[in-house]
Amino acid sequence: MGMKTFMRKTFRFYFSALVLVVLSAWIVMPDARLDGGIMNSTGIREEFSFIKYDLNHISIEGKKDKWENLFGKFEHLAFNGQGKINIVHIGGSHVQGGFLTDKMRENFTEMVYGARGERGFVFPYELAKTNSPKSIDCEWTGQWTGCRNSVSKDDCLWGMSGISATSYDSTASIRIKAMSYDSVDYRFGKVRIYHQNSENIQLAIDTTVQLQKIFENPSAGYTELTFSPRVSELQFTFHRTDNEASWFTFQGVYLGEEKSGITYNAIGVNGASTRSYLRCGLFGEQLATLQPDLAIFGIGVNDANVPDGDFDAALYEARYDSLLADFIRVNPDVCFMFVTNNDTYYQKSHPNKNAIKVQEVMYRLAAKYDGAVYDLFEIMGGLGSIKQWQRAELAAADKIHLSKRGYELQADMMTAAFKEAFGNYLDKK
Numbered sequence: 001m002g003m004k005t006f007m008r009k010t011f012r013f014y015f016s017a018l019v020l021v022v023l024s025a026w027i028v029m030p031d032a033r034l035d036g037g038i039m040n041s042t043g044i045r046e047e048f049s050f051i052k053y054d055l056n057h058i059s060i061e062g063k064k065d066k067w068e069n070l071f072g073k074f075e076h077l078a079f080n081g082q083g084k085i086n087i088v089h090i091g092g093s094h095v096q097g098g099f100l101t102d103k104m105r106e107n108f109t110e111m112v113y114g115a116r117g118e119r120g121f122v123f124p125y126e127l128a129k130t131n132s133p134k135s136i137d138c139e140w141t142g143q144w145t146g147c148r149n150s151v152s153k154d155d156c157l158w159g160m161s162g163i164s165a166t167s168y169d170s171t172a173s174i175r176i177k178a179m180s181y182d183s184v185d186y187r188f189g190k191v192r193i194y195h196q197n198s199e200n201i202q203l204a205i206d207t208t209v210q211l212q213k214i215f216e217n218p219s220a221g222y223t224e225l226t227f228s229p230r231v232s233e234l235q236f237t238f239h240r241t242d243n244e245a246s247w248f249t250f251q252g253v254y255l256g257e258e259k260s261g262i263t264y265n266a267i268g269v270n271g272a273s274t275r276s277y278l279r280c281g282l283f284g285e286q287l288a289t290l291q292p293d294l295a296i297f298g299i300g301v302n303d304a305n306v307p308d309g310d311f312d313a314a315l316y317e318a319r320y321d322s323l324l325a326d327f328i329r330v331n332p333d334v335c336f337m338f339v340t341n342n343d344t345y346y347q348k349s350h351p352n353k354n355a356i357k358v359q360e361v362m363y364r365l366a367a368k369y370d371g372a373v374y375d376l377f378e379i380m381g382g383l384g385s386i387k388q389w390q391r392a393e394l395a396a397a398d399k400i401h402l403s404k405r406g407y408e409l410q411a412d413m414m415t416a417a418f419k420e421a422f423g424n425y426l427d428k429k
Helices: 003-023 065-080 099-109 274-278 283-287 313-330 354-368 386-391 404-428
Strands: 058-060 084-091 120-122 136-141 145-148 163-167 171-178 188-197 201-205 210-217 222-231 234-240 248-256 261-268 294-298 335-339 372-374
Touching: 058 354, 058 404, 065 084, 065 335, 065 404, 084 099, 099 261, 099 404, 120 261, 171 248, 188 201, 188 234, 201 222, 234 248, 274 313, 283 313, 313 354, 335 354, 354 372, 372 404
Parallel strands: 084 261, 084 294, 294 335, 335 372
Antiparallel strands: 058 372, 120 248, 136 171, 145 163, 163 248, 171 234, 188 222, 188 248, 201 234, 210 222
């Protein structure tokens, strides 16, 4: 046996052990019910009879070249501790709420020892008067007005976040900090502020840091600043340079530090559909700054939230085609993973059968773009299963959203499925 093969087999052994340790951590939390269920090979306790644990896999459709390239990057990071892997998870309220994506971020950054990368893209939703993940803390001065791509009456020049906050005050400020799942602060020495503003506005970062480099890209709508020392919170202000009326629109910020590791970016807007993100005029330009290696799509619940017979599957697929084109232009080798809708009820009265049509479209998209499908709809139990999740305190009363525990279980299962696919790649080498 060659040394390289031996190292891979050794890594595979410890990798499997890590799966069992990390992904089973949730079962020892105080609020976890351990009344029954066995631990399966991926470290998930098969506690609920209505969940189809045997389907908890990622189905890679089409060619696997891009996925092998992606898994190769994970392997290089694991063996050499070098390289950056950028993940973008985009969706609606399931993403904005943060329970799912915060846990996914933590799981992915624990996949490989020392792989905790940059915090990545952040939008402080409270600034726009809507709910925000617990992992984002924001304070501000001045009056701000929110604008969302999912609200038909709103009409703004959105970036990739699909949400913005605008202030007309002559002076205002924003302070942002972001924490990991275990409330450890992320530190950073480089930020990219996405914004639009009137010509008489000047942006100024916290004076306690020493600026080393400033790069502005007005056409894409961002200003990039590098500074020292590294900090755990960003504070910036803006002021007008004359006595004329002024405005400043904040579209989000990237918190980074040129660090190797896995960066998990979450982009979500309550009520967002595929059409919502196609309304974002600067989506592609700003997405290019993230350079995604893996894009996880969970857009479909709001598209499908219409009466039976009113869901246009062809239009839904065409809109996805347009959205995916932006990702391909940014990185032709990007891997797509489609997460089917969780089971929902339409107006709380009956199971929404449109989820099945969304599922069919996502499998077609995956085959078309050599992507993968995580079939959450089938895994959670299929049509009507949200009621069982609700009785088990895994879903909310609205029969659309999951509970905090439900989202965290989904995150653990999705990560386990991804790790299984990665492990299969290692086994074949």
